[in-house]
Amino acid sequence: MKQEKLGKEAITSSLAMLEDWTLEDDGLAIAKSFKFKGFTDAFAFMSEAALAAERLNHHPEWFNVYNRVDVRLTTHSSGGVTALDFRLAEAMEKAARER
Numbered sequence: 001m002k003q004e005k006l007g008k009e010a011i012t013s014s015l016a017m018l019e020d021w022t023l024e025d026d027g028l029a030i031a032k033s034f035k036f037k038g039f040t041d042a043f044a045f046m047s048e049a050a051l052a053a054e055r056l057n058h059h060p061e062w063f064n065v066y067n068r069v070d071v072r073l074t075t076h077s078s079g080g081v082t083a084l085d086f087r088l089a090e091a092m093e094k095a096a097r098e099r
Ligand SMILES: C[C@H](O)[C@H](O)[C@H]1CNC2=NC(N)=NC(=O)C2=N1
Pocket: 057, 058, 059, 060, 074, 075, 076, 077, 078
């Protein structure tokens, strides 16, 4: 099922419901830098997020150093941001709250 690429207004209103997520300047991805108490919590978050990503068949671009996880979400097959990116973002928020 091909996901519809969202326009800037739809992205902005969805971002308003999430904490600290931003739209990249080129409008092609949403991003957040998560911070945890240490590496164990960061990695536990990544494990939980990885399971959510598999359930959604939608996968993050991310970068981890110690307690920080920089996340970038985009839908490669659509060439931009879709509803799936927001579903994964919400799952990540839930995983982060559990840490
Ligand atoms: C074949 C498989 O369904 C695709 O490669 C999926 C997997 N995960 C994906 N994740 C993301 N972020 N974008 C995609 O287009 C995508 N496509």
